[in-house]
Amino acid sequence: MAGDAAFVRTALTASQPPPIPAGPLHGIVRGLFFGPLNIALTLFSIFLIALLVLPLMRFLFVDAAWQGTDSTACLGVSGACWPFIWAKLGQFIYGVYPEALRWRPDLVFALGALLLAPLLVQSAPFKRLNAFLFFAIYPVAGFVLLTGGNLDLKHFLLGRLLAWDIFGSATAAGLHLSFWSDYGASALLLAALAAAGATLLRARARNAALAVLAVLAVFAVVGAMLLAVDLDLGLAPVETRSWGGLMVTLVVAVTGIVASLPLGIMLALGRRSEMPIIRLLSVIFIEFWRGVPLITVLFFATYMLPLFLPTGVSVDGLLRVLIGVALFSAAYMAEVVRGGLQAIPRGQYEAAQALGLGYWRTMIEVVLPQALAIVIPGIVNNFIGLFKDTTLVLIVAIFDLLGQLRAAFADPAWAGPTTLYTGFAFAGIIYFVFCYGMSRYAHLLELRAAAVQR
Amino acid sequence: MHRFVYALLIIAGFSVSTARVEAAVLDQIKAKGFLQCGVSQGIPGFSSPDDKGNWTGLDVDVCRAIAAAIFNDPTKVKYTPLSAKDRFTALQSAEIDVLSRNTTWTLSRDTSLGLNFTGVIYYDGQGFMVRKDKKVNSALELSGASVCTQTGTTTELNVADFFRSRKMKYDIVAFATADETVKAYDSGRCDVFTTDVSQLTAEKLKLAKPDDHIILPEIISKEPLGPVVRQGDEQWFDVVKWTLYAMINAEELGVTSKNVTEMTKSPNPEIKRLLGIEGKFGEALGLSNDWGVRILKHVGNYGEIFDRNVGANSKLNIDRGLNKLWSKGGLQYAPPIR
Structure with a gap:
């Protein structure tokens, strides 16, 4: 047998010491200088750093101008023109939001950070309350603070369809009685319709009662939100037209992110549903929104929609964009989530069914937790893409951070050779901070999910 | 139905x-x-x-x-x-x-x-900006020049008309935005920068050494x-x-x-x-x-x-x-x- 093998060791070789002694420093040294390839790569990297990073540092700090009131401060300087950023900083963050009222967006930023931070830390207590505050209360509060609330709602369903106007323009505490009586009547009417429908379909009494309750519950929740945005809290109204800068970037991105995940999950479930109509509708929705470019969606929503809407009906420009972005990103999110759903083995579904779980409990307690954990990288990829896609709102005359920046370049008072580079460096740093933050947090989530699966 | x-x-x-x-x-x-x-x-x-x-x-x-x-x-x-x-x-x-x-x-x-x-x-009207050290005093001396311009604008078409009708050679180097165009010109990617004269004057302020550049006297288009x-x-x-x-x-x-x-x-x-x-x-x-x-x-x-x-x-x-x-x-x- 031994004759078949090319080499047979007959005696043990003496054991050797480890090639490089252990220890943190030695690990680095080994990584950088072990073998000719590593040495070559190390030298190349040092060369690259010297080539790129050093001039960048020189530009950003050493050669930069730090003080001044217009471009004359930066004319003799070869580095960054920081006074330009300083002079325009308010615009970069708030757009042309009135200066006296900028405490309101500040408060919204602060509240958001305060509510989001404990939500992201897994060990923080009161998760349910926290999530409720962030996903239900915070958007309404943010809306009221940023716009000033006091929407002055006048007509609901009946008012528009049947000219229901029993209270005329009478108001109580700044609220139009016509609207709220209309709202209540509409709620009762729809509840009655649900009951009638259930009777027609010969549903069981319990199901009919559930349908009625569901209608009333939806109206109650929506009513509470409407009441919050309709109340006159004495805040001066600020139009979305004067919003801009980082504020708009964040509003669009956060709305898109928060709305797209639940919508995307529903669409993904719909696409894999066994009910043909729901499946067809989901497929049509997803393929439609994936089939048109975001620019087209925004352009259509802004410039084409007014041509089709009847006179007097106008939807706020930013709101149109928000809806467009949310639907658009939901379609992409649906496909990411579907990838996760398909990765779950059939046995998981069957096991859940064998335990007697219904469709929703199967999904919520067995399938989705596993599926979402798998697609975290894809989801975050979507979020980061969405965050950067928000710059497309410039197309429809809304100035996000980049839009404000480009407009600021045109100010003759700041025309100078380094203004452009300084501005883009500043924007780049801000975008990087946000995107890298999201990416690192996603990495943490992945590690945690992996630990759970082990 | x-x-x-x-x-x-x-x-x-x-x-x-x-x-x-x-x-x-x-x-x-x-x-x-x-x-x-x-x-x-x-x-x-x-x-x-x-x-x-x-x-x-x-x-x-x-x-x-x-x-x-x-x-x-x-x-x-x-x-x-x-x-x-x-x-x-x-x-x-x-x-x-x-x-x-x-x-x-x-x-x-x-x-x-x-x-x-x-x-x-x-x-307004379209004009040309060049470096002074090129020693060019008229747009008619620009034969063989590379021209920086913004893409998709009438300026691009005007340049083509101007050079072709005079049988002069030229290269177009086009960019998406005015800011990019002026930076490209400043870094020497092209010999000539062309756009409306009001814009040329404004963009000139963004050059590293504005005094080293001149706007040539010829106006090649009408831009009311x-x-x-x-x-x-x-x-x-x-x-x-x-x-x-x-x-x-x-x-x-x-x-x-x-x-x-x-x-x-x-x-x-x-x-x-x-x-x-x-x-x-x-x-x-x-x-x-x-x-x-x-x-x-x-x-x-x-x-x-x-x-x-x-x-x-x-x-x-x-x-x-x-x-x-x-x-x-x-x-x-x-x-x-x-």
């Missing part, structure tokens, strides 16, 4: 309602309490936000003058910053009432877009820039047009924002008509008779807004050139108010 009929009805309803939108722009503006003005997303001297976030510039002052004429308050304007390609759509869909955005008056734009040009606020309105509302067309004419007439008559109050006592009948002391010219436009006073008091005459935004009192320091009054050898000429 029923569904089809229903769909038709909806479409018919929409077309009726869109037709209604077109009626009486001036009344709509008065009702909503502000003018919706389309400006650029940033063109130095014409429309750009200053450090406080207020829009300033020549095009912006046109908007302010119209608002002053209507409301006696130049701040009752809402600005919609538009890119070059979206500007006409925004006007057609009534998102804006008037487009005051550095827009060249051409036949095709005037005829096929359903728009009307109201006049010329700035006579002016405000645009939708077709189909003659009254509104007249309001915008005569707001421009009032500012030009005022300069010719020596009425400025500073002396307008004293000038109301002037014996000159032309000034009296401009300032609404004589005649009912404001009412004929659907405005009040002191519309001229309002424009001049809040915004100023044509010479003032030119100097303040692009001329001698601005960083751009552009020569009046073609934009001098007709009486001083320029092209700015307004029909008389009578």
Whole structure:
């Protein structure tokens, strides 16, 4: 047998010491200088750093101008023109939001950070309350603070369809009685319709009662939100037209992110549903929104929609964009989530069914937790893409951070050779901070999910 | 079949309602309490936000003058910053009432877009900028040069016309935005930078050494820039047009924002008509008779807004050139108010 093998060791070789002694420093040294390839790569990297990073540092700090009131401060300087950023900083963050009222967006930023931070830390207590505050209360509060609330709602369903106007323009505490009586009547009417429908379909009494309750519950929740945005809290109204800068970037991105995940999950479930109509509708929705470019969606929503809407009906420009972005990103999110759903083995579904779980409990307690954990990288990829896609709102005359920046370049008072580079460096740093933050947090989530699966 | 009929009805309803939108722009503006003005997303001297976030510039002052004429308050304007390609759509869909955005008056734009040009606020033309050390004194010596320009603009076509008709060789190096183009020129990617002369002057400030560059004397195109309105509302067309004419007439008559109050006592009948002391010219436009006073008091005459935004009192320091009054050898000429 031994004759078949090319080499047979007959005696043990003496054991050797480890090639490089252990220890943190030695690990680095080994990584950088072990073998000719590593040495070559190390030298190349040092060369690259010297080539790129050093001039960048020189530009950003050493050669930069730090003080001044217009471009004359930066004319003799070869580095960054920081006074330009300083002079325009308010615009970069708030757009042309009135200066006296900028405490309101500040408060919204602060509240958001305060509510989001404990939500992201897994060990923080009161998760349910926290999530409720962030996903239900915070958007309404943010809306009221940023716009000033006091929407002055006048007509609901009946008012528009049947000219229901029993209270005329009478108001109580700044609220139009016509609207709220209309709202209540509409709620009762729809509840009655649900009951009638259930009777027609010969549903069981319990199901009919559930349908009625569901209608009333939806109206109650929506009513509470409407009441919050309709109340006159004495805040001066600020139009979305004067919003801009980082504020708009964040509003669009956060709305898109928060709305797209639940919508995307529903669409993904719909696409894999066994009910043909729901499946067809989901497929049509997803393929439609994936089939048109975001620019087209925004352009259509802004410039084409007014041509089709009847006179007097106008939807706020930013709101149109928000809806467009949310639907658009939901379609992409649906496909990411579907990838996760398909990765779950059939046995998981069957096991859940064998335990007697219904469709929703199967999904919520067995399938989705596993599926979402798998697609975290894809989801975050979507979020980061969405965050950067928000710059497309410039197309429809809304100035996000980049839009404000480009407009600021045109100010003759700041025309100078380094203004452009300084501005883009500043924007780049801000975008990087946000995107890298999201990416690192996603990495943490992945590690945690992996630990759970082990 | 029923569904089809229903769909038709909806479409018919929409077309009726869109037709209604077109009626009486001036009344709509008065009702909503502000003018919706389309400006650029940033063109130095014409429309750009200053450090406080207020829009300033020549095009912006046109908007302010119209608002002053209507409301006696130049701040009752809402600005919609538009890119070059979206500007006409925004006007057609009534998102804006008037487009005051550095827009060249051409036949095709005037005829096929359903728009009307109201006049010329700035006579511009395309020119060339080169480095002084190239020792070029005329555009006719540019054969074989590489030319930096912005892609998708008429400037690109004008360059082609200019060089081809003279059988000169050239290379186009095109970029998406003005900022990129000027940076490319500054870093030596091309020998010549071409765009409208007002822009050349503004972009020159962004060069590392502005004094090392000159703008050649040849102007190779006509670029009359002016405000645009939708077709189909003659009254509104007249309001915008005569707001421009009032500012030009005022300069010719020596009425400025500073002396307008004293000038109301002037014996000159032309000034009296401009300032609404004589005649009912404001009412004929659907405005009040002191519309001229309002424009001049809040915004100023044509010479003032030119100097303040692009001329001698601005960083751009552009020569009046073609934009001098007709009486001083320029092209700015307004029909008389009578």
